Amino acid sequence: MENPPPYQPKYVMLNSNNSTNLRAPPQRRNVPRYHSSDPGKSKGSCCLKCLCCCFIFWFLLIILLGGAVYYLYIVLQPEIPRYNVKGFEVNAFNIQHDFSLHTELAVTVKSENPNQHIGFLYGEDSSVLVTYNDSILCAGKLPTFLQPHANTTIIQILLKGNSEFGSSLQEALMQNREAGKIPLLVEVKAPVALVIQQFPTRLVTVLVNCSLVVDSLSAKKEAKILSSTYHYGVEL
Known part of the structure; x- marks a missing residue:
């Protein structure tokens, strides 16, 4: 039996010399992929950071005020007239x-x-x-x-x-x-x-x-x- 003729593609790409020996242009190699960021997640992260900062600020302020009151109470030892x-x-x-x-x-x-x-x-x-x-x-x-x-x-x-x-x-x-x-x-x-x-x-x-x-x-x-x-x- 004779081998069937090789399959010929329907479409070929020719260069200016009518040759099919083409290489992909450099810009078509390793096309970078960009991951789109979710704006909702970034806003939520900022809000969480603000809440954490506010909590830390008030926590430190309460500790400082409590320490000052305790120090004054120990030093002054107030009594009712x-x-x-x-x-x-x-x-x-x-x-x-x-x-x-x-x-x-x-x-x-x-x-x-x-x-x-x-x-x-x-x-x-x-x-x-x-x-x-x-x-x-x-x-x-x-x-x-x-x-x-x-x-x-x-x-x-x-x-x-x-x-x-x-x-x-x-x-x-x-x-x-x-x-x-x-x-x-x-x-x-x-x-x-x-x-x-x-x-x-x-x-x-x-x-x-x-x-x-x-x-x-x-x-x-x-x-x-x-x-x-x-x-x-x-x-x-």
Whole structure:
């Protein structure tokens, strides 16, 4: 048998000399492949990096602030000041013609600052109220002053006021007078700033409630304090 003629391609490429001996042009060899990047993935990576940086920043800031507060607490060793009502003088306690009650009290308060490195600056807009049976008898305010560290200060507070003297108040007061035990509530509200190394901090409002029991409220006489209870609070 004779071998079949070799297969001839339908199309051939000729050069300018009508020859089929062609080589691929250089630009057709090893064509580089470009991988298209996904824009969504790059944006997500940037957001993740930003979140990580923010988290690290806040974490380090919290650690630094916590360390500073701990250091100040160890070095300064802050303590709450102590207050004590030492005197309660009744200058006036009279019923007026319109059946109102006129009251004048002179209260002596002992303020002790036990801190060795912290002072207290008492600002303006303070208030002191004395109430009996939920009725305000008189009011006044604290003086503005700076109490140094490791210091004891005696504060004189003059309180005045007129209040309605109804039948229920009269009856309750008569019963307490006969028993020789008159309950009073002294409410103090004062803006106070800490002073550290002669630098005052921001003002905070200190609240002090003192429940007193005195033996009498007779005019021109100093009342004897039978018992006292103190409660403290702070408003930032």
